[in-house]
Amino acid sequence: MAPVVGGSPLIQGQTVVVNGEKHQAHSRPDPPLLYFLRNELGLMSVKFGCGAGDCGACTVLEDGREIRSCQVPIDAVTGEVTTVEGLPRAWAIADNYGAAAQPGVLHPVQQAWIDEQVPQCGYCQSGMMLAAVDLLSRVPNPSLAQIKQAFTTPNPHLCRCGTYAAIIRAVVRAGEGMV
């Protein structure tokens, strides 16, 4: 007898590593990663925006590179997934469990988002922060043009509230905090 969640019998499936922990996906046939992260793991920072990869609200990291979780079937996930909930841990690892591993210490990108008061509604900001983490891991002190490009191509990260200018300031600030 398969386990039941919410009345639905579940099928044993893919094993996925999320924020450092192994999880077995139980969802019915091949849902996009998004539904697994939200409904089975309760990682609600991952947001449904468009279901088409056009907006970036559902962005997560796979082995440090951003992917649109609404577009990736769960069985296509091979790397370690990081969501906003896992950013403090990721930073502690990057810091070799030094000062960054203290309780309450956020990833510099998260802290920069607070320091710059970036959110308007905040719905897109998980995706924005993860795009920033990806960018800063590749380009430690990005130029304005590099930041704009990272958040616009090939698929844009959209913010309806219009926080782009604040995001740019936060990325610059986070970059300074990570060196």
Place this chain on the structure above:
Amino acid sequence: MVERPAVTSDPSVLSTWIRIKPDNTVAVSVGVGDIGQGSVATSMRQIVAEELRLPFEAVTDLLTGDTDLTPDGGISAGVLNKMVQINLVGGVGVHPDSPFGRTALNVQKAAAYAYQELLERAAAVLGAAREELTARDGLISAGSRTVSYADLVRESQLEVTLPNTGSLEGMGLVILGTPPVVPVSEYRVIGQSSPNPRVPSIVTGSAPWVSDVTLPGMLHGRLVLPGTLGSTLVSVGSLDLDAFPYVQVIVKGNLVGVVSPDEWEAVRAAEALAATTRWSEWRGLPGSENLLEALLDTDWSQAPAVALLKDEAAEKAVEEAMGAASQTVEAMYALPYFKHATIGPAVTLADVRSDGSTYVWTFNQHMQALRSKLATMLETDVDNVIVHFREGPGSFGRSIGGDGGTEAAAVVLSQACGRPVRLQWMRDDDFKWSVQQAPYLGDLSVGLDQSGRMQAFVAKHHMPGIDDTRLLGALLSGLPNGGHAVSWTDPPQPLFLTRLAHEWPYDRVPYRQEICLGAPNLGQPQSAIDVGLRHRQMRSPIDLQQTFGVECVINEAAAAAGADPIQFRIDHTSDRRLINVLEAVREMSGWQTRSSPAAGARATGGGSVTGRGAGVALRNGGYFASVAEVSLDLGSGQVTVDRFWVAAEVGVVVNPRMLKLNIEAGVVFGLSQTLKEELQFDHSGITSTDFRSYPLLTMAEVPEIEVRIIENKEAMSVGQGSEPPNMLPPVAVAGAIHDATGKPIRRLPMRPEYVLAELREA
């Protein structure tokens, strides 16, 4: 009988609004939720802290938008604004010593009454006269004797009676009376850049969003929406139960939905069911490529015109002044339908219980109106409907009036299956079935005298619809849609009435007439389900549209007069606040005083040209002036906004950093409307179904934006800048293209193909 929490929601009791907690911190309740710009989450705390002589951090709890627990109802828009209170509720409750209005004024008064009560109790406890008392950080002292707020409420909370009036489901309750409030000149907490307490929860992923609420036994719902905006259901399709073993199909009138314990199964089942569900054909829309013609062909006599001058003699004087002008500028301006285009689609969790109570969790700007409409739909008492606000993706007016799209349908599905249902639209549902901001057609003319001064100004503003706030789920399922069904105003207005929304600062123009004309929603009269292109207000509603016409024709009049567009504005006003922001933006932007178009302006010959434009926006007591620096590729028609400057004076500044962020964000929103946004539709329905067919501004397109805030404590008004900065870019960018090319741009969006067409036409 519905179970009730043991908390009073009686608005006439002070402790419903404000409670002192045992640790000397404060809890506040207000009827509206924060929709992103921080006016509720941050400013309300600042105001309470100010009146109670507490630090900002001491206001720890803020309960918002709960129809059972929060006292005042009302709408999440302009929640700080005194002018809104003056204009929309006749100034009832306005406090002469307060710059605030609406929710903010309620909160300020509640805190002020609380402070007076605390002083009175302290005087008794400390055995001192009230005049000898000082309050600081939650302690009241008389010399060396001290008592804390918490001690003063240990026996009983602040059970003071608050006089109030108004309508919960309309503009909300208003606290009456004029308790002593902290004078504007003595503000300590108001005026600080206090951080928004929601931000840490957003960046750590712990914020409680509406999309994240779950209940035991909850099912996921998706809809199969009608084939067109006028279709009725012919036959429900079939589902392969082997493929979808846990799905239940629910049909109520023209509402077709599926529910499943597994969200992905619900998504796929709705897609599969849609493929075989049949709807009647309908072609009742003109198609977006024919929108201008449709507006020109509309019968604008169906609604009473709203005219500035109602007196025939005065109207005739305007005509005569126009006739006597030595030069007239006449132009027609057009704006498309705009979508609110929330980043996440609408979602509601509804739980219709067997005892007849209905619980709803949703992101809505008008909780009590929603409650009242759901009660009407369910033909039950309002006390049996409980609506809880949860944060959602910024919606900019889309749910004012109570209908955010999914609420009623979620209730219908939950009632049908007897389980809590979390109903979420998919992206295309949201684009095709949500409301939109109505389009605009303006005929404007300016008469100039021999010296190039404006003598006469005439505007005819055409705009169908205003606030179709009927519950979509009730429309589709054929259930009652009464109460404040058609509008959020008191009393409700007909759907197609419009109004004069923009403010006119050019008092040195001697003759002016403006007429506003309304009409029904396009398609609605023909739709078998009474839908069509439903309208709802969107960020600076009607104001943005009318201001586009007014400010663009003023730029054109300045050009015709050979005058500098900023100086031309200054020369036609005696309003010092307007002059101050115009002078500030002129200085910030390094503006060269000269006439526009620029010498050497050209619209042909290829390559790139640059220009600069100006415009102002006034709204609810706030003054904003802007300059845009723009380049245009004459070959492709591509418009690039390179720099944008804003000078703002909103009176008292509650939170300087938040105001600046809101202005920046509003400019980006307005640039998106200016450059990219236009709802596409064919003869049957909306064809902008995603962020490709309804593109928003991307980060790459954001110019350098510089904001300067001018404080004016004497103005006795406040604004948080969420509105109207989006009104600025359409005018300033159009002015800049005119400056660069010598050709006026009179419609939005400035997509390359339209810009090229306008440059060829003009």
